Amino acid sequence: MIDAIGSELVKERELSKFDPLTIESKKAATVVLMLHSTEEEILAKACEAIYKFALKGEENKATLLELGAVEPLTKLITHEDKIVRRNATMIFGILASNSDVRKLLRELEVMSSVVAQLAPKEEVIIHEFASLCLANMSVEYTGKVQIFEHGGLEPLVRLLSSPDPDVKKNSIECIYNLVQDFQCRITLQELNAMPVILELLKSEYPIIQLLALKTLGVITNDKEARVMLRDSQGLDHLLKILEAKELNDLHVEALSVIANCLEDMDTMMLIQQTGSLKKLLSFAENSAIPDVQKNAAKAITKAAYDAENRKLFHEQEVEKCLVTLLGSENDGTKIAASQAISAMSENSGSKDFFNNQGIPQLVQLLKSDNEEVSEAAALALANLTTCNSINAKAAAKADGIDALINVLSSKRDGAVANAATVLTNMAMQEPLRASIQSHDIMHAIIGPLHSANTVMQSKAALTVAATACDVEARTELRNAGGLEPLVDLLRSKNEEVRKHASWAVMVCASDELTATELCKLGALEILDEVNLSVSRKNKFSEAAYNKLLNNNLPLKYSQTGYLSSGNIISDGFYDYGRINPGTKLLPLKELCLQEPSDLRAVLLINTKPPDVSPPLSMEEKSSDIAYGRSMSSSSSLRRSSREKTSAGFGSPTEEKSESTSGRNTVLSKSAGKEKGSRKGRGKKEEEKVKEEEELSTAPKLVGEGSPDKEWYPPCDPNFCMYVYEVTKSILPITNIKEQIEVLAKYVAEKMGGKISKEKLPDFSWELHISELKFQLKSNVIPIGLIKKGIFYHRALLFKALADRIGLGCSLVRGEYGRAWNEVTLMHERKGLLGGLSPPDVYIVDLMFHPGGLMKLRSRDADLYRFL
Numbered sequence: 001m002i003d004a005i006g007s008e009l010v011k012e013r014e015l016s017k018f019d020p021l022t023i024e025s026k027k028a029a030t031v032v033l034m035l036h037s038t039e040e041e042i043l044a045k046a047c048e049a050i051y052k053f054a055l056k057g058e059e060n061k062a063t064l065l066e067l068g069a070v071e072p073l074t075k076l077i078t079h080e081d082k083i084v085r086r087n088a089t090m091i092f093g094i095l096a097s098n099s100d101v102r103k104l105l106r107e108l109e110v111m112s113s114v115v116a117q118l119a120p121k122e123e124v125i126i127h128e129f130a131s132l133c134l135a136n137m138s139v140e141y142t143g144k145v146q147i148f149e150h151g152g153l154e155p156l157v158r159l160l161s162s163p164d165p166d167v168k169k170n171s172i173e174c175i176y177n178l179v180q181d182f183q184c185r186i187t188l189q190e191l192n193a194m195p196v197i198l199e200l201l202k203s204e205y206p207i208i209q210l211l212a213l214k215t216l217g218v219i220t221n222d223k224e225a226r227v228m229l230r231d232s233q234g235l236d237h238l239l240k241i242l243e244a245k246e247l248n249d250l251h252v253e254a255l256s257v258i259a260n261c262l263e264d265m266d267t268m269m270l271i272q273q274t275g276s277l278k279k280l281l282s283f284a285e286n287s288a289i290p291d292v293q294k295n296a297a298k299a300i301t302k303a304a305y306d307a308e309n310r311k312l313f314h315e316q317e318v319e320k321c322l323v324t325l326l327g328s329e330n331d332g333t334k335i336a337a338s339q340a341i342s343a344m345s346e347n348s349g350s351k352d353f354f355n356n357q358g359i360p361q362l363v364q365l366l367k368s369d370n371e372e373v374s375e376a377a378a379l380a381l382a383n384l385t386t387c388n389s390i391n392a393k394a395a396a397k398a399d400g401i402d403a404l405i406n407v408l409s410s411k412r413d414g415a416v417a418n419a420a421t422v423l424t425n426m427a428m429q430e431p432l433r434a435s436i437q438s439h440d441i442m443h444a445i446i447g448p449l450h451s452a453n454t455v456m457q458s459k460a461a462l463t464v465a466a467t468a469c470d471v472e473a474r475t476e477l478r479n480a481g482g483l484e485p486l487v488d489l490l491r492s493k494n495e496e497v498r499k500h501a502s503w504a505v506m507v508c509a510s511d512e513l514t515a516t517e518l519c520k521l522g523a524l525e526i527l528d529e530v531n532l533s534v535s536r537k538n539k540f541s542e543a544a545y546n547k548l549l550n551n552n553l554p555l556k557y558s559q560t561g562y563l564s565s566g567n568i569i570s571d572g573f574y575d576y577g578r579i580n581p582g583t584k585l586l587p588l589k590e591l592c593l594q595e596p597s598d599l600r601a602v603l604l605i606n607t608k609p610p611d612v613s614p615p616l617s618m619e620e621k622s623s624d625i626a627y628g629r630s631m632s633s634s635s636s637l638r639r640s641s642r643e644k645t646s647a648g649f650g651s652p653t654e655e656k657s658e659s660t661s662g663r664n665t666v667l668s669k670s671a672g673k674e675k676g677s678r679k680g681r682g683k684k685e686e687e688k689v690k691e692e693e694e695l696s697t698a699p700k701l702v703g704e705g706s707p708d709k710e711w712y713p714p715c716d717p718n719f720c721m722y723v724y725e726v727t728k729s730i731l732p733i734t735n736i737k738e739q740i741e742v743l744a745k746y747v748a749e750k751m752g753g754k755i756s757k758e759k760l761p762d763f764s765w766e767l768h769i770s771e772l773k774f775q776l777k778s779n780v781i782p783i784g785l786i787k788k789g790i791f792y793h794r795a796l797l798f799k800a801l802a803d804r805i806g807l808g809c810s811l812v813r814g815e816y817g818r819a820w821n822e823v824t825l826m827h828e829r830k831g832l833l834g835g836l837s838p839p840d841v842y843i844v845d846l847m848f849h850p851g852g853l854m855k856l857r858s859r860d861a862d863l864y865r866f867l
Contacts, residue, residue, distance in 0.1 A: 028053055028063060035072040040081040047076065047087030054094045061098040070101060074110045077117070086126050089117050093129030096136035102143060111137070111146040118155035124164045131159060131170035138177035144184070153178060153187055160196045169208050172200060176215040185219050194219075194228040201237045206249060209241075213253035220260035229257075230267050239276055242283055252291045255284075259299030265308055272312050285321045290330035297325055297336035304343035313344065319353040326361045331370045338362065338376035345383040351391060354384055359394045366403040366419075371412045378407055378418030385425035392426045401426070401439050408444045413453040420448060420459035427466035441467050442476040449485035454494040461489055461500035465507045474507075474514045483508065487521040490530065495538070498530065502540035506547045515551030524548050524555070528581065555585045561813030565824075568803045569811075572713055574780065575603040575796055578813065589711050592780045596773040602780045603793065605800045607720045610712035718784025722750065722797075723804050731805055739807055740823055740844060741851035747798045748850035751789035755847055765790050792819035794846040809844070820844065822856070 031053075034046035050069060053060050064070070073095075076088035092114065095101045105111075114137075117130035134152055137143035147153070152174075159171040175193075178184040200212035216234070219225040229235070238261075241247050241254045258280070261267045271277045284296030300318060303309040322344070325337035341358060344350040362384075365377035381400070385392040395404075400422070407419035423441065427433040441463070448460035464486060468474050477483065486508070489501035505523055509515040518524075527545040531537045549556035550567060557563050558579045574588050577600045591602050726746065733739045748754060755763050768788040772781050783800065786793050792813065798821050799811040810822045821844045845852035 028060075029067050032064070032067045032069045032072075035069065035076065040079075040084055043076060043079070044081070044083045044087055047073075047084060047091060051087060051091050051094065054091060058098060061095055061101060064095065065098065065101055065104065070095070070104050071108065074105075074108050074113070077110065077113050082123075085117075086123070089114075089126050089133070090129045093132035093136075096133045099140075102137055102140065105137065106142055106146060109146075111150045111152070115147070115150045115152045115155065118152070118159060120158075124162070124167060127159060127162060128164060128166045128170065131156065131167055131174060135170045135174040135177070138174045144178055144181060147174070148178060148181070148184055148187070153184060154191060157188070157191050157193045157196065160193070160200065165203070165205050165208065168200065168203070169205070169211065172197070172208060172211045172215060176211055176218065179215060179218050185222055185225070188219060189222075189224055189228065192228075194225070194232050194234070198229070198232055198234050198237055201241065209247075209250055210253060213241075213250060213257060217253060217256040217260065220257055223264065226261050226264045226267060229261065230264070230270065235261065235267070235271065235276070239279070242280070248289060248292075251287070251289065252295050255292060255295035255299055259295065259302045262299055262303035262309065263306065265306060268303060268306075268309050268312060272316070277312070277316055281316060281318055281321045285324050290328065290333050293325055293328060294330065294332045294336045297322065297333065297340045301336065301340040301343045304340065304346070307346070310344060310347040310350070314347050314349045314353075318344065319350055319358065323354075323357050323361065326358065326365065331368075331373050334365060334368075334373050335376040338365065338373075338380045341380040342376075342383045345380065345386075351384055351388055355391055355394050359384060359391060359400075360398040363395060363398040363400040363403055366400065366407055371410050371415055374407055374410065375412050375415035375418060378404070378415050378422060382418045382421040382425070385422055388425075389429055392422075392429060392432060395422065396426055396432050396435060401432075401436055405436075405439050405441060405444045408448060413451065413456050416448050416451070417453075417455045417459040420445070420456070420463045424459070424463045424466045427463070427469075433467060433469065436467055437470075437473050437476075442473060442482060443480045445477075446480055446482050446485065449482060449489070454492065454497050457489055457492065458494070458496040458500045461486065461497065461504045464504040465500065468504065468507050471511050474511055477508065478514050478517055483514070483517055484521055487518060487523045487526065490523065490526045490541075495536075498536065499538045499540050502527065502530075502538065502544040506540060506544035509544065509547040509551055512551050515548055518548060519552055519555075524552070525584075532581075554588075557811070557813065558585055563799065563811040565808035565810050567811075569605055569800045570803075571606045571608045573605040573800070575792070576600075577602075588713055588780070592713065592778055594779060596777060596779055599779055601769050601773060603786075603796055604713065604716065604780050604782045605719065605796070606713045606716050606782065607723060608712070609715045714780070714782060716782035716784040719782060719800070720784075722746075722784060722801060726801050727805055730807075736807070737825060737853070739805075740809075740853065743798065743801060743805075743807065744844050744846055744851040747794050747801065748846050750787070751794045751797065751846075752787060754850055757848055760790075760847075763788065763790065765793075790817060791847060792817055795819035795821050798844065798846060821846070823853070825853075 028050075031046050031049050034042055035050075037043055037046070050064065050073075054064060069091075073088050073091055076084055077092060079085045079088065092105075092110075096105065114130055114133050117126050118134075122130075134147055134156070138147055156171045156175055156178075159167050160175075162168055162171070175188070175197075179188055197212050197215055200208050203209050203212075216229065220229055235258075238254050238258055241250050242258075262271070268277075271280070280296070280299075284293055284300075287293050287296070300313065300322070304313060319341075322337050322340050325333055326341075328334055328337070341350075341354060341362070345354070359381065362377045362380050366374050366381075368374050368377070381395055381404075385395055395401075404419045404422050407415050410416050410419070423436055427436055445460050445463055445467075448456050449464070451457055451460070464477065464482070468477055486501060486504055489497050490505065492498050492501065505518060505527070509518055509523075524545065527541055527548070530541045531545055549559070553563060553567055553569060554574050554576065556567065558576050559581070561578060563569070572588065574591070576585060576591070579585055588604070726743065730739050730742055730746075733742065752763065752765070765788040769781065769786070772785055773779055776785075783793070783797055789797070795811055796819065799809060802809045802821075808823065811819065812822060813819045823842050823844060824839045825842060826839045841856045842853040843856060845854065
């Protein structure tokens with residue numbers, strides 16, 4: 001009975017038991033739901049099905065992401081069941097190639113779980129797909145950071161020794177991505193990974209070898225890694241790859257690693273001593289693979305930045321190899337070879353070699369349709385011609401000027417800057433500069449001057465400074481509109497641009513017309529502002545400012561209160577008086593057209609009548625003076641006297657009538673007699689009549705007639721006669737000191753004679769000046785009309801006359817209407833050690849003791865006593 005009951009219970013229990021069920025589904029959603037099962041067998045089957053589904057393409061991976069497969073899989077990757085864990089890892093290895101999946105995995109922070117699958121106890125298949133997952137995750141920066149932070153680098157290095165090639169491939173690929181970061185490279189060195197990476201170069205799988213070379217190419221950017229590679233005999237592995245023709249697909253990457261190694265001097269010496277360097281150059285020269293030649297040239301470029309390396313390269317005749325590479329049909333090789341020549345040009349021996357071989361080929365490359373090629377060629381030529389006149393001539397001989405000027409219109413800023421540098425180097429030689437100017441350089445350089453690139457601006461301004469060295473070139477630049485962008489560059493915030501623009505302005509200001517145009521464009525104001533700044537000013541900005549002032553003497557005297565002996569006062573000069581910094585000096589025409597006022601009178605120097613051509617430029621005047629005082633006086637000054645004579649201002653044959661006209665010189669013999677015969681009131685009345693006659697014959701200062709008629713400054717007949725008399729009477733005197741004394745007495749006589757200090761307050765010069773302003777209806781007074789003048793009138797007249805006869809003197813403005821002239825005299829007596837004594841500076845007395853000279857010792861004290 002009991003047995004029967006027991007058997008019935010057993011049957012009932014067996015009837016209640018669920019038999020195994022095989023589920024088949026053609027819908028991915030159903031399988032994804034199965035990932036939530038608690039049964040290992042169902043999970044394993046579901047993972048296997050999902051793996052196969054994901055393998056079929058990116059679309060399926062996206063579908064799995066949408067169905068929510070990733071979250072449950074992150075839990076299965078650490079499942080206790082080995083098969084479930086393996087299958088889940090395999091899925092992650094495939095899915096991680098999708099960027100959206102990678103993003104979700106980073107958010108779910110599963111990196112530590114994936115890295116854990118790299119443990120030695122795990123089977124190879126798990127290593128393979130876990131490393132594949134990490135390789136995919138390491139593509140993005142955030143993924144690299146997570147792998148590194150979770151200690152993934154060490155197990156990856158260990159897996160490089162795995163017997164499975166797929167594990168090796170995935171691991172080295174992940175390491176390659178990781179070492180793009182500096183911190184990872186440091187850690188890799190600490191893990192001593194160099195030997196195991198070098199071992200991968202022996203792999204039978206090209207992809208592993210390639211990834212190993214790429215990794216070496218990155219890590220050997222660090223000096224420590226290069227040392228480790230050398231100590232591990234890594235160079236032997238690399239050179240063997242180069243020697244193996246069947247490994248030509250690896251030659252490019254191998255050369256990249258060698259290029260890094262050549263930067264290390266010890267490695268370079270090792271390669272040179274073993275004869276490998278010569279083999280390397282021969283290999284690069286004879287290779288039929290363009291990328292190999294290109295990388296070989298790049299390797300030379302990198303190494304050539306070191307002086308010792310350049311020396312070794314030169315000894316191995318690397319120049320011949322580079323010239324050969326210039327003839328390659330591949331543009332990349334041409335560029336790399338040109339860059340290598342640029343680097344090697346720092347070696348003087350290499351520079352000399354390229355004179356006959358290399359420069360002609362580089363000039364031809366300037367004409368390439370590929371602007372990157374022409375840029376590299378221009379860079380090489382720039383370096384080869386710097387401080388090397390022979391190479392500059394060679395470039396010109398190879399018809400380089402025309403090609404370089406054409407490059408100035410290139411769209412590549414670097415090409416334009418390099419071409420401008422070559423032209424600047426060439427222009428250092430007069431014959432080449434003339435040739436450059438004949439190729440219309442001034443029009444071609446306008447575009448670069450307008451560039452927004454500071455390097456181009458700087459180089460273009462430097463080219464202007466080198467080529468605008470004569471009047472014709474400056475005129476061409478002015479007519480082409482080149483001065484305006486040049487002046488704009490003076491405002492640049494870039495120090496080099498400011499300096500080179502100032503240099504160019506200084507050169508362009510050498511002639512009066514160009515200097516005048518520069519001033520109209522505001523160059524003086526900009527330079528003044530620049531020079532007030534300690535951080536922005538430079539030697540050239542100060543020199544340019546002074547050069548412009550030297551071509552605008554009215555402004556210079558108003559601003560600085562000083563004209564040197566080299567500042568020659570010419571027709572059209574006017575003394576407005578002192579102006580404050582930043583104040584604009586009105587032009588003479590505007591001052592002449594103004595009504596008289598209580599302002600200080602403007603003193604005018606001008607001998608040119610309205611019907612003659614404009615005055616000579618400053619350069620032309622300076623050239624006359626440069627031939628010497630005697631040449632100046634005997635030619636230009638006497639010639640000007642004859643011109644004045646023909647204009648009706650008196651002639652040498654009219655000496656007898658001088659006394660009656662009131663234009664007699666103090667040196668005239670008849671002067672003393674006539675003075676003696678004139679007494680008391682009769683003399684005063686005669687002088688007054690004479691002044692009125694002069695004013696009536698003086699041209700009006702306010703323009704008359706049509707407003708469209710060209711305006712000329714008023715002529716000064718009295719000053720014309722002063723020049724004639726001084727030229728005739730003082731030039732024959734051979735003693736300079738005596739010339740100074742006689743001229744001083746002459747000036748004093750024309751300005752009211754000797755005046756004692758006690759009677760100076762009674763000298764009514766102000767009334768005289770006011771009368772002249774009223775009669776002329778202008779504040780501008782020609783200097784010759786002033787018969788009662790004090791310090792600053794006399795000093796100006798002395799300077800103006802002294803300049804006409806080549807007698808050197810300066811003009812200095814003081815305070816309270818004071819001004820004086822300083823002259824420098826050499827002594828005939830010899831010093832204690834032989835030779836002439838140092839020259840002394842003297843002040844010329846034009847007021848109290850006309851013709852007297854006072855030696856300057858202590859300037860302030862002496863001036864106070866003298867004035």
